[in-house]
Amino acid sequence: MADVGESGSTRTARYLLALYIAEHRTSPPVAPGRVAETLDRSPAAATEMLQRLAADGLVVREPYEGATLTDAGRARASDLHETYVALSWFFRDVLGLDEHEREAMELAGLVSPAVAERLAHLLFEDLDGEARSDDSDASPTREP
Amino acid sequence: MADVGESGSTRTARYLLALYIAEHRTSPPVAPGRVAETLDRSPAAATEMLQRLAADGLVVREPYEGATLTDAGRARASDLHETYVALSWFFRDVLGLDEHEREAMELAGLVSPAVAERLAHLLFEDLDGEARSDDSDASPTREP
DNA sequence: TTTTTATTTTAGGTCTGCCTAAATGGCGGT
DNA sequence: ACCGCCATTTAGGCAGACCTAAAATAAAAA
Structure with missing residues (x-):
């Protein structure tokens, strides 16, 4: 109960930022591998976080494709x-x-x-x- | 395997700092309750972290008394x-x-x-x- | 000395973020 | 159409940091 309680404490921010920057370089569906690489994490970790962000409505995820920031996420x-x-x-x-x-x-x-x-x-x-x-x-x- | 791997990633720092400051106000054995209060955590959490810091050799802990920074910890x-x-x-x-x-x-x-x-x-x-x-x-x- | 009270500690659980290894899906080459 | 390869995903685990509730303990009050 210590944190703000909402979506997006600490680490998710990095993923959002990475996504945001990636989207400005190449066309929107950002592959998990890409994210994993820039954040120096395992692909599995990236996939997981992307799923989490999707659950929080911050990205739309197309399995085996990648994620795209929603308006809220953006x-x-x-x-x-x-x-x-x-x-x-x-x-x-x-x-x-x-x-x-x-x-x-x-x-x-x-x-x-x-x-x-x-x-x-x-x-x-x-x-x-x-x-x-x-x-x-x-x-x-x-x-x- | 992302971090430095050693003792004292992220959160432990706050406890060390709290301890350091507390030791400069009152005499060394700092009670867990004190720490808990200043860091806005439960007493149990403070006790646990103090044990951890003790295990890492950063404090000496006197059960039911409190903790004192070791040279390394200080x-x-x-x-x-x-x-x-x-x-x-x-x-x-x-x-x-x-x-x-x-x-x-x-x-x-x-x-x-x-x-x-x-x-x-x-x-x-x-x-x-x-x-x-x-x-x-x-x-x-x-x-x- | 016995009881009460305040504090600390243990026990048991949760959640986040991460990993490795093992499926599984998508695609290009033949 | 089939085979491999590569990327992604699932499964199963693990450690850190936290919490609540229930013991245990020390110290003060009676």
Whole structure:
């Protein structure tokens, strides 16, 4: 009874995010193998989670084909993706991390909505700053 | 086989951190009830985790008394605490979050060492900046 | 000392997320 | 049409982290 109680605690977020990103690269039915690969899990695990997401109405699953995000799923995934982008940016441009994408992927589903939102703000502010001081300078965020 | 495989994946970190903080407030043997309360878990859960930590050599447990961090445990907890402080600072002074402490507590064990380290750097830089421009100004980090 | 009360511990169960090994389905080549 | 191969799925298990309810224990009250 500790969690929010709803669908999509912790780990499922990663799957949603992976699905979301995959759908933007190739046409929608995303194969479990694909998901398994990007998340470094067994194919069986991916299939299982896809079934779970389907049960929660976040994806539609076509057996032996793959899964496609539903509107609900896409909404969730979209938020996650926003957080992911913000985190990725932060880890790369502010902290100077190499593994910014993986790190962002892992944390995107774990930070609270509040953090996600404020972080996105930071990112937008930074983009804004960049746009104004536009003399093709390398990195305005992190000084060399 | 995905994780590091060792002692102290995910959740145990929270217990270590709670223990570390508790030990700094009152004398060492920290009662399970205490831990349970601060982590919002059942007493049974706390007892169980304390036993686990004891099995991993991170605490010494005195039944019906509580647990005390071993050197190994304290080392781990100390790192965690550093991350916790950095995160807490970041959430409060940079993101302006209310729940900075809880949030920091939850994430401290989840961010990679790399993130922890760089974040700590940021904090020290900020403290340094504060120290130099020392005319008792309220908050140099976040403008009012 | 005996009883009461508060706390801790054990017992038994659940749920999530994952794995390996063994089916099973889909498809291309012959 | 049949055979193999590869991807997916099922089956069966396992460990972590949690819970509730029922013992056990320590400490305070009577």
